[in-house]
Amino acid sequence: MDVVNERRVCLFTGASGQLGRAFCAAYRDQYDIVAVYRRERPWFPAQDARLVDPLDPGRAVQENAHPIHALRADLLVPGEALRVVESTLARHGRIDLLVNAAVSTLWAPMLGSLDLANSVQRQFALAVDIPLRLATLIAQLHWQADAGNNRVHNRNVVNVSSVAALRVYPGSGQSVYAASKAAMNHLTAHMAVEFERVGVRVNATAANSFPQLVGVARAAEAIRELDASTRTGELLVVDGEQNEWMRLDEPDR
Amino acid sequence: MPEIGETRVHASTPSIELLSTVDSGRAADETAELLFARYATDLPIICELFGVEQPLPTPVQVVLTAMPEGMPAAHQGTTIWCDVAAGAASSPRLALYSCHLLATQLVHVVAASAGPHWSARTAHGEALSRAIAGSLYPRWRNAWACADDWLSGDRRNAVAVAGEPNDLEAVGCASLFLDYLHHELDLDWRTITRAGGATLAVTYRRASGALNEPFDDFAALLTDLMPAGAGPAVAEPTPAPVAPPALTTDAPLSTSLSDVLAHRRWWLVDTPVRHLRVEDVFVSAVYDQIVATFRERMARGDFSRSLAGYDASAAAVTPANAGGFGVFLTREWHDLIATLLGVQATGDVIATLHHHAPGSASGTIHNDLNPGWFPQHDDDSSVCVHDPAVSNYRTGSSSTGISTVERTRGISLLYYLDTPPAIIGGDTCLYRSAQQPVDQPDVRVPPKNNSLVAFECTPFSYHTFISNLGVERNCLVMWLHRDRAATTARWGNESIVGWT
Numbered sequence: 001m002d003v004v005n006e007r008r009v010c011l012f013t014g015a016s017g018q019l020g021r022a023f024c025a026a027y028r029d030q031y032d033i034v035a036v037y038r039r040e041r042p043w044f045p046a047q048d049a050r051l052v053d054p055l056d057p058g059r060a061v062q063e064n065a066h067p068i069h070a071l072r073a074d075l076l077v078p079g080e081a082l083r084v085v086e087s088t089l090a091r092h093g094r095i096d097l098l099v100n101a102a103v104s105t106l107w108a109p110m111l112g113s114l115d116l117a118n119s120v121q122r123q124f125a126l127a128v129d130i131p132l133r134l135a136t137l138i139a140q141l142h143w144q145a146d147a148g149n150n151r152v153h154n155r156n157v158v159n160v161s162s163v164a165a166l167r168v169y170p171g172s173g174q175s176v177y178a179a180s181k182a183a184m185n186h187l188t189a190h191m192a193v194e195f196e197r198v199g200v201r202v203n204a205t206a207a208n209s210f211p212q213l214v215g216v217a218r219a220a221e222a223i224r225e226l227d228a229s230t231r232t233g234e235l236l237v238v239d240g241e242q243n244e245w246m247r248l249d250e251p252d253r
Numbered sequence: 254m255p256e257i258g259e260t261r262v263h264a265s266t267p268s269i270e271l272l273s274t275v276d277s278g279r280a281a282d283e284t285a286e287l288l289f290a291r292y293a294t295d296l297p298i299i300c301e302l303f304g305v306e307q308p309l310p311t312p313v314q315v316v317l318t319a320m321p322e323g324m325p326a327a328h329q330g331t332t333i334w335c336d337v338a339a340g341a342a343s344s345p346r347l348a349l350y351s352c353h354l355l356a357t358q359l360v361h362v363v364a365a366s367a368g369p370h371w372s373a374r375t376a377h378g379e380a381l382s383r384a385i386a387g388s389l390y391p392r393w394r395n396a397w398a399c400a401d402d403w404l405s406g407d408r409r410n411a412v413a414v415a416g417e418p419n420d421l422e423a424v425g426c427a428s429l430f431l432d433y434l435h436h437e438l439d440l441d442w443r444t445i446t447r448a449g450g451a452t453l454a455v456t457y458r459r460a461s462g463a464l465n466e467p468f469d470d471f472a473a474l475l476t477d478l479m480p481a482g483a484g485p486a487v488a489e490p491t492p493a494p495v496a497p498p499a500l501t502t503d504a505p506l507s508t509s510l511s512d513v514l515a516h517r518r519w520w521l522v523d524t525p526v527r528h529l530r531v532e533d534v535f536v537s538a539v540y541d542q543i544v545a546t547f548r549e550r551m552a553r554g555d556f557s558r559s560l561a562g563y564d565a566s567a568a569a570v571t572p573a574n575a576g577g578f579g580v581f582l583t584r585e586w587h588d589l590i591a592t593l594l595g596v597q598a599t600g601d602v603i604a605t606l607h608h609h610a611p612g613s614a615s616g617t618i619h620n621d622l623n624p625g626w627f628p629q630h631d632d633d634s635s636v637c638v639h640d641p642a643v644s645n646y647r648t649g650s651s652s653t654g655i656s657t658v659e660r661t662r663g664i665s666l667l668y669y670l671d672t673p674p675a676i677i678g679g680d681t682c683l684y685r686s687a688q689q690p691v692d693q694p695d696v697r698v699p700p701k702n703n704s705l706v707a708f709e710c711t712p713f714s715y716h717t718f719i720s721n722l723g724v725e726r727n728c729l730v731m732w733l734h735r736d737r738a739a740t741t742a743r744w745g746n747e748s749i750v751g752w753t
Contacts, residue, residue: 048523107294171293212298215441
């Protein structure tokens, strides 16, 4: 088996967001991507969607090469996370990279309205519950039985966090969002320790606002970098002039 | 600046005073709360882009009011005036329109604190305000688009000189060049903003570290992607490729599809109903004529509420009144749509303009597999367009005594036009089952101007219209048809849904 040249299978949640679209655009020729979306699909050639030339419909269109597999799911509905994992494994037989990019965001002041308080459950569900659930399900159905191969194939999880988990931006309304991403960072650290037993690395990436402050392609490239690395339990911060690594179990170092 | 009458205060902090004029009513009330929250999140981002520390030296005063036509937002010093969407009174999400406007002006205010390079008195300063606000509020990204002004002009070099903000060609060039820096050269907005110079060429050299003059490479890329007078190739598969060029408006517009289609990359999607999805269908000159014809007919009072059980007014499109819609009534268009969806169509079409007033009710899920009657014809070189003055589409009766033949609908096509970008809802929704809740479709097709969705009419082509909030929604709806015998042979006579 040629592990180096074998296309990697990536399960990517929140694929219709900016980061998901950037990742699909940049890397669908290198990964078999299962792109999970809730409402609007990511517009890339897929198993059920292709580009046609209206004036020459019989002609092959080059852009249809390397289709993704678009999978519509509401991960917060009971049973959907399991369906997503089972569908991916049924299609590809393995999962090499899980990217937890699905997010629910509400930036709002605490005072004057209950909107923020009402959003807590959903924000935390997508930052903690679903990433944990998906990784655990994949482990139960696949990774636990394949520890040796997991290391050979450098299988790993990337949780998409945010610099909001590292710094406080006063008056930004990010309180719950930041808390949920901080929780994600802690979860990542613990997952890294526990998943080491089955040879699966776990890391997170934290980008500043994109595309305003950081190029979205650069944020997508950070996922690729984490996938290709050998690190575990670390946070790759995408901000400023250069990316920066931080250990999640020793955040002050 | 606009004359401001009596005002009321919505919020007053050391950072911002938020007012509205009394005559802006409930719309301003609904807008103010969201705008205040968004200000708190947008201002730090904008300040970070420019490297300006908070708080700003002078508090910002924001006035929500009904702004004059053509000037939705303005500022003088740190006083900002923003238009209020009238529909915000019934749809608070329309307040995002004002938030977008505020963001454009905040960019100017913060830029002024940072230095002279992105001055609101320059075309590139104006373009940057639109680019940053568009990145914060993607729904309104194209609300002030003027790239076509440059693309359809002589494409002069507005990168090496500092143009005026009311020079639309210069602003259009600057907008495209900023997109070039961001999307093509992958420079993030912070890098671009902090590299600001007297001209965009200086900005480019500071941001990229290159030493060359950038205009030639930029112009060559635009020529390659958007040659004058021809549709561009799509560099990246998205449903919204690069903006189309405009044809000259002096010559009569061609209806040949190779001339009028903006691009040649349409999406064919198999689920839940096999359908076509296209954005930017026609080049802008053709779209402009379509809109002009639509508005003429609205002004003439051609529309009537003649669609039983459907909350819209309608007007038939025939060869006599087609105007800008003529391209839809060509055999070439008919055959293109039929071929793409794999339908053996008869050449019979019916086309109707639909106008949904704000707050039109959602429809019920249905499949459009209905019969339709047409005059008999044997000419395969043209289409037979239904004319209500000649025969009745539902019964086949004719006051002129002509013979009619019964067909069944084979393809439904909706083409969206002249709908304000601030619309909420108004989607065409597709379903895998008729029992699904109307508000939980499998696919939502938003009514984006100059876009279309088309699907084969089968017993399973479940779809409906979702209510539009705040503003009107307009479209052309047309159906291509099959032989009734072919429909019956495929799905059975009982599959055809008769008219009630």
